[in-house]
Amino acid sequence: MLRPPLGGQGGLGRPHLISVIGAGTMGNGIAHVFAQTGFKVNLIDVNNVQLEKAMASIGKNLDRQIAKTLLTEEQKKSALENITTYNEVAIGVSAANLVIEAATENIDLKLDIFRQLDEFAPAGCILATNTSSISITKIAAVTKRPELVIGMHFMNPVPVMKLVEIINGYATDARVTDDIVALSKQLGKVPCVVNDYPGFIANRILMPMINEAIYSLYEGVAELEEIDTVMKLGMAHPMGPLQLADFIGLDVCLSILKVLQDGFGNPKYAPCPLLANMVMAGKLGVKSGEGFYNYTLGSKDLVVSGRFKKS
Helix, strand or coil: CCCCCHHHCCCCCCCCEEEEECCCHHHHHHHHHHHHCCCEEEEECCCHHHHHHHHHHHHHHHHHHHHCCCCCHHHHHHHHHCEEEECCHHHHCCCCCEEEECCCCCHHHHHHHHHHHHHHCCCCCEEEECCCCCCHHHHHCCCCCHHHEEEEEECCCCCCCCEEEEEECCCCCHHHHHHHHHHHHHCCCEEEEEECCCCCCHHHHHHHHHHHHHHHHHCCCCCHHHHHHHHHHHHCCCCCHHHHHHHHCHHHHHHHHHHHHHHHCCHHHCCCHHHHHHHHCCCCEHHHCECCEECCCCCCCCEECHHHCCC
């Protein structure tokens, strides 16, 4: 059972109301797992079309679970009924026990959102961010409740991946960490608590590997498929680093590498010029239809992008 909330109200005491900011891939996945577990969820996005897409995506993902006999039709119905959509932050967070921000990985946007959350969320409400690399301490500093701000970094796809990377900011209260650990376990996730340094653990280790794979391609050490095959067969990775970069989003990879480079001041984190050029060209991976591989041809087989096909 979760502890009494800090501040005497709000917090994670029952009844649970979770507000999720952002209805993109991560936001709708987070809303999905909370709603499926029985929580009431307010899914918030300024874009009504995005909210409609999010609800359709959640429905399809629940159907996949039904097809695998992981869920019943009644459980799907209940999960969808647990989600209410809003296009105004002030209304959507006004009664929340926990708010999880899952907006685009942009520091200025996140700081603006947290200023709003601090103004409109109830006293004692815990404010979490799904950021994959941005400083929790920096985000917390724009609020009057830094002890209630924490990182809750889910992995994509959220309904499938078990890990939740929980990041303590400089001022995060230990009771908040305990509550978020307990909550993650309620969702059937495996929480790992880390401290607030650039990239945390997941991306501090993952992004240099992806960047090195891109450098290996850029420098002609090996062809694209060879690089991914070596890592899949040699290191037992489920997908190669270049395919994974496409899945994450090349713009997101670039952003995280810049956070690492700026945070540590170490040139080893400098993004490969090829990655920067691809992002400038709009080749962002799966979400744009093309990155290192081509995703617009309707085939389930990996198709190497024309730019990287063997001559």
